[in-house]
Amino acid sequence: MSSYTGSTALKFFLFPYITGKKWEARTVNRVLHNKAYTGITYFGRTTGKDHKKTNEDTWHVLTDVTPAIISQELFEQAQSALAKLRGLHSGKAKHEYPLTGFVVCEKCGSSLIGSCLRGNYRYYHCRGTYLTASRAKICDAHYIRADWLEEVVWDKVKSVLSQPELLLAEVGKQVENEKAHYSTGTMDKEIK
Ligand SMILES: [Zn+2]
Incomplete structure (x- = not known):
């Protein structure tokens, strides 16, 4: 037996709303990934009592079953935002430095740049600690753990907002x- 994922998703969507329970990340995640909100309903996404997932190319598209709550465009924007977030938590993300260009060294005023030490830990450090073709090393500031600095900055941003x-x-x-x-x-x- 197959099931209408559109309607089950809608119940799921309303659930925290009705019960007054907290929205969990998992719930939000399922909502964001569910195409039913764009008005597209798939028939046959799951099978059997245990709702085992079926292969995507066996699904049937049912239009006009669920009302479109959000536009297809917004849905796609949400998907790319989620993909980006996933990237931030994957191995690749270890090399992303969102504060680059926004933070400067307290000691010398040079901008901070990101680098990865021992292949695993992200750090920010002062450009002034580098010897360049045009100048000597001008600063001895220590490396700053990126996770720590980003959290401090983020907390500050949140409090200002x-x-x-x-x-x-x-x-x-x-x-x-x-x-x-x-x-x-x-x-x-x-x-x-
Ligand atoms: Zn410096």
């Missing part, structure tokens, strides 16, 4: 700074 007045104050400061910067004739110099 949860207090819009902080954000507004920062934007205000920036605007003032720029005004001061340009009123001292710096703009003329820059244009020259």
Whole structure:
């Protein structure tokens, strides 16, 4: 026996809503992956009492069975966002450094760049610690564990976002700074 995954998914979708239980990552994940929300229902996705998954090319597409709650486009955006997230947690992701270009060294002001040590651990470290063709090594800052730094920055970002007045104050400061910067004739110099 096959089952309509559209309707079971809908029950599943409503479940935490009805019961008032917490949304679990697994539930959200199933919702995000279920095409039923785009109005496409598959017949025969599972088989038997134990709902064993069947091969995708044996599924039948039923249109107009479930109402489209989200657009196909949004569904695809969700899929690519999920794929990206999966990437972040896979082996490949160890080499991603989202803070590159956003953080500078406290000691010398050079930008921090990411690197992987012993093939496994992600770190950020100061560009100034490198000898380059045009200058000597200018900094002795230590390596910073990427997981730690990203968590610290993320916590800060979250706290700023949860207090819009902080954000507004920062934007205000920036605007003032720029005004001061340009009123001292710096703009003329820059244009020259
Ligand atoms: Zn430095």
